[in-house]
Every structure is written in structure tokens, then in C-alpha cells.
Amino acid sequence: NAGVTQTxxxxxxxxGQSMTLxxxxxxxxxxxxxxxxxxxxxxxxxHYSVGAGITDQGEVPNGYNVSRSTTEDFPLRLLSxxxxxxxxxxxxxxxxxxxxxYNEQFFGPGTRLTVL
Amino acid sequence: AQSVTQPDIHITxxxxxxxxxxxxxxxGATPYLFWYVQSPGQGxxxxxxxxxxxxxxxxxxxxxxxxxxxxxxFNLRKPSVxxxxxxxxxCAVALGAGSYQLTFGKGTKLSVIP
Numbered sequence: 001n002a003g004v005t006q007t008x009x010x011x012x013x014x015x016g017q018s019m020t021l022x023x024x025x026x027x028x029x030x031x032x033x034x035x036x037x038x039x040x041x042x043x044x045x046x047h048y049s050v051g052a053g054i055t056d057q058g059e060v061p062n063g064y065n066v067s068r069s070t071t072e073d074f075p076l077r078l079l080s081x082x083x084x085x086x087x088x089x090x091x092x093x094x095x096x097x098x099x100x101x102y103n104e105q106f107f108g109p110g111t112r113l114t115v116l
Numbered sequence: 117a118q119s120v121t122q123p124d125i126h127i128t129x130x131x132x133x134x135x136x137x138x139x140x141x142x143x144g145a146t147p148y149l150f151w152y153v154q155s156p157g158q159g160x161x162x163x164x165x166x167x168x169x170x171x172x173x174x175x176x177x178x179x180x181x182x183x184x185x186x187x188x189x190f191n192l193r194k195p196s197v198x199x200x201x202x203x204x205x206x207c208a209v210a211l212g213a214g215s216y217q218l219t220f221g222k223g224t225k226l227s228v229i230p
Binding site (some may be wrong): 041096 | 120123125158159160161167207208216217218219220222223226230
């Protein structure tokens with residue numbers, strides 16, 4: 001059981017380049033999400049998904065696309081990277097719970113992205 | 117919209133001393149409350165959570181937190197800090213059951229003096 005895995009661990013891009021950050025989980029979790037972490041800002045939600053084929057925007061979605069074709073994978077795409085997207089990106093997942101409970105979110109180790 | 121405030125950006129304590137990290141939230145109802153720890157270069161690990169019931173909750177690594185509704189606070193405490201506790205600590209809230217979007221505070225970095 002690997003939990004939540006993210007690749008790559010580090011990436012350097014030039015402005016305007018595109019790339020996909022990979023996130024996978026082997027816990028059969030319905031809910032997956034992407035956060036970005038910037039110094040002094042905490043973590044901010046980019047996009048999330050409650051199941052295959054269902055995605056929605058979080059607090060800071062601009063410049064990012066997501067899709068969820070399988071339960072296991074939730075890739076984050078940067079179509080045209082900008083220096084403002086330099087950040088550490090975390091993927092998280094959890095089971096969906098009923099209306100009277102909540103399940104812990106498990107975080108991946110992160111991807112450190114630098115856009116020059 | 118809900119918000120989370122961690123007033124202390126950086127705290128330094130001596131090993132063996134007690135610790136309290138502050139967290140205040142702004143939300144009309146009682147949200148679900150969490151404390152996460154992030155060691156350097158690592159992801160986030162859940163320390164403890166509060167949903168309802170007993171307002172003093174115990175977590176892993178000897179941490180506890182107390183929910184005070186009147187103060188909209190959820191402060192994290194540890195009676196005796198170890199050098200390995202040096203990390204960044206994040207308070208987070210979720211709106212409640214069925215809501216999975218976490219709103220994080222900006223974090224408090226803890227340094228421990230041997």
C-alpha cells in the first residue's frame with residue numbers, strides 16, 4: 001500500500017512550457033484534491049474531485065486543469081507555466097463519508113515546481 | 117467564507133519546555149478542526165482532529181488540542197517538546213460533514229533549542 005504518490009518530486013520549467021503533475025492513490029479513495037503551498041500562505045486548494053468524471057474548482061484554479069478518468073489518478077496540468085506558479089504542489093485523497101462524518105485526508109510528499 | 121488564523125509565524129522553545137500553538141477560525145457554525153504537521157521536505161501528517169463531543173482531543177506524538185467555542189479557538193499543546201518536534205504546524209478547518217475542502221492557516225514554524 002503506497003498511499004498517495006506524486007511524480008516528479010522536482011521540476012524546473014521555462015515560462016510558457018506545459019507539464020502534468022501526476023498523482024496516484026491505491027486506497028480506492030473517491031475524493032482527491034490538489035493544493036499549492038507558498039511561503040507564508042499555507043496550503044490553498046486548486047481543484048478537487050469526488051469521483052471519476054467529476055471535478056470542481058477550489059480557491060485558486062486559474063492556470064490549472066484537471067481530469068479524473070480513473071479512481072486512482074488525478075493529474076494536474078499546467079498548460080502555459082508562469083513564474084507565479086512556482087510553488088510546492090500537494091495531492092491529497094480520502095474516502096467520502098456520510099453526511100454525519102468525515103474521513104481523514106492523506107497527503108502525498110509533494111512536487112516542488114520552479115518556473116523560470 | 118471561513119478563515120483560519122495562526123497568529124504566530126515562528127516560535128522557538130527549548131527542549132523539554134511546554135508548547136502552545138494558537139489557532140482561531142472564523143465561521144458561523146462549528147467546523148471540523150484539524151492540526152497537521154509538516155517536517156522539512158515532507159508532506160502533511162494529521163496530528164489530531166475535532167468533530168464534536170469532548171473539547172479536549174488527544175493526538176499522535178503526545179499532542180493535544182482544546183476546542184473553545186466562545187473564543188473560536190483550537191489551540192495545540194504539548195507538555196514537553198522534543199527536538200524531533202521541530203517542524204511547521206498547520207491548523208485547518210472543513211465546513212462540516214460532506215465537505216472535504218480544507219482551509220488552512222498560514223502555518224507556525226517551530227524551532228527547538230537543544
